[in-house]
Amino acid sequence: MATLGHDVVGIDVDVEKIAALNAGIPPFFEPGFPEILREALDSGRLSFSSTMASAAGAEVHFLAVGTPQSVEGDGADLSYVFGATRELLPHLSAGNVLVGKSTVPVGTAEALQEILDEAETGATVAWNPEFLREGFAVGDTLHPDRIVYGLAAGERGQRAKAQLDAVYASPLADGTPLIPTDFATAELVKVAANAFLATKISFINAMSEIADVVGADVTDLADAIGHDNRIGRRFLNAGVGFGGGCLPKDIRAFATRADELGVGSSLNFLREVDSINLRQRERVAALALAQLGTDPTGKRAVVLGLAFKPNSDDMRDSPALDVALRLHDAGVNVVSVDPAAVPRAQQLHPQLTTTTDINAALTDAEVVVLATEWPEFVQLDPTAIHARVKTPTIIDARNALAPSDWREAGWTYIGLGRP
């Protein structure tokens, strides 16, 4: 937002995060982010604060707090959304707009508008779902695929639209498609997009399970169906499945919300999408254990990757981490390698052995699992590392390697749904 030319205050209750940000230190790994953070701080247009009072005087208030899966079930925990809104109330002025960015169950925007109206703030809610991908947050924010506004009916919705048009003047001038709509549609657009992406991944993973049984190649299958523009090749990479802080919890929250609305059967398929996805982690861990013989205790396995995807240090619901923990629980001497996630992994999962040193990790390994397709893992030279390991077996849980290269270098190559 500061890069787009606005004066911005970022507020978070996490005082350590705020102190780090004010010092120009990003709280997460994101290529390109340290540079624009530094530029924005130096320009004087961006500052960070841990007190909500710093919101006073702003015209537009973005609400981007977490909506994690609730502890009791599959639904979204909205306590941060409602908590932050209530804390903001004393600092809102008439004509302000509260712009929802968090991913929420349909009906939340309406409930927040009621809270603003009951407190007689004169402020309006608008719902502006966020579609950025971790690892590409900077580019996705400056050049989004589309912008969606969920607007209140009537004149106040139109006023909010004008305020948002001013916020997004730069991407809109670049021709970014704009979809102004109502609250419910905007809320649904976000969860529908994530549900579709998750479904696409579980679809191809189901195909990979079938391919394994009949000796077919899911990668060729994905290429072939992906050439059909109506299907498209993106998000058809079979493997250990999707993770992260969003797709898994969003499909569960969406199915739960459909239950509450009395239309649960419409989204029953999302539960199957979830279970296909979770099955891939078991499948990969079982494949690795099968390579270690009848007693895997103390045998050395290397898992390449901890983050849920490359270019991120995020391990929320990470399939790579899950596979490593399963092997660890089975008594395997597992070493996880990751270029970005090791410091956080050491804090959160001290029982795991983690390192950034690929060569040291590979020494005497009896099985290697590629679980996160970081470029440095995909580009490993199978000939160069062959002598390091004890047993040259690679499980390519992202189908990211060229099987012939590894086999020619003397490795046993095992992909998912690849002969």
Ligand SMILES: NC(=O)C1=CN([C@@H]2O[C@H](COP(=O)(O)OP(=O)(O)OC[C@H]3O[C@@H](n4cnc5c(N)ncnc54)[C@H](O)[C@@H]3O)[C@@H](O)[C@H]2O)C=CC1
């Ligand atoms: N991470 C992503 O790539 C995307 C996330 N989203 C959605 O955005 C929302 C946030 O996601 P993340 O940033 O990943 O979550 P996160 O958990 O990393 O960050 C949320 C932040 O909100 C802060 N917070 C909680 N209560 C607060 C309060 N009362 N006042 C001020 N700050 C408060 C927390 O301290 C935390 O730093 C979620 O709804 C998520 O579904 C949407 C698109 C992309």
Ligand SMILES: O=C(O)[C@H]1O[C@H](OP(=O)(O)OP(=O)(O)OC[C@H]2O[C@@H](n3ccc(=O)[nH]c3=O)[C@H](O)[C@@H]2O)[C@H](O)[C@@H](O)[C@@H]1O
């Ligand atoms: O709501 C959100 O938070 C975001 O969720 C996803 O973004 P993100 O979680 O950053 O990651 P993706 O790039 O979508 O990958 C999600 C997971 O799917 C896996 N994946 C992706 C593609 C594929 O073909 N196969 C596959 O297993 C990835 O490895 C990763 O674990 C969406 O892509 C964003 O548009 C959305 O804004």
